[in-house]
Amino acid sequence: MSDLDSTLTPTIFVGDDSAYMTICQKRRDPTKIIRMSMKAVLSEKVPSLNIPYRQCWWLPNGHLQTAYCVAGNFESVDFMEYRRYVHP
Secondary structure, rough: OHHOOOOEEOOOOOOOOOOOOEEOOOOOOOOEEEEEEEHHHHHHHHHHHOOOOOOOOOOOOOHHHEEEEEEEEOOOOOOOOOOOOOOO
16 A cells, blocks of 8 residues: 555544543533543544544655645735744
């Protein structure tokens, strides 16, 4: 199988004693509180983790993906404000 045909399915590793979170279902109604495991939260809130990842055919590896991001000008698509601080 070539790199172009490969797909990667993410795997979420959770121990036997999974971390649990207390989550407020509705922001305006704090009485709707549930307790969910971290795995359940990830499965529900980040559904893209449950589907296989397939890179685009024209950027088949990480080196080309990095070069594309460096060479491309994406400021109009995704503006990001940077602030640099120099600490003495």
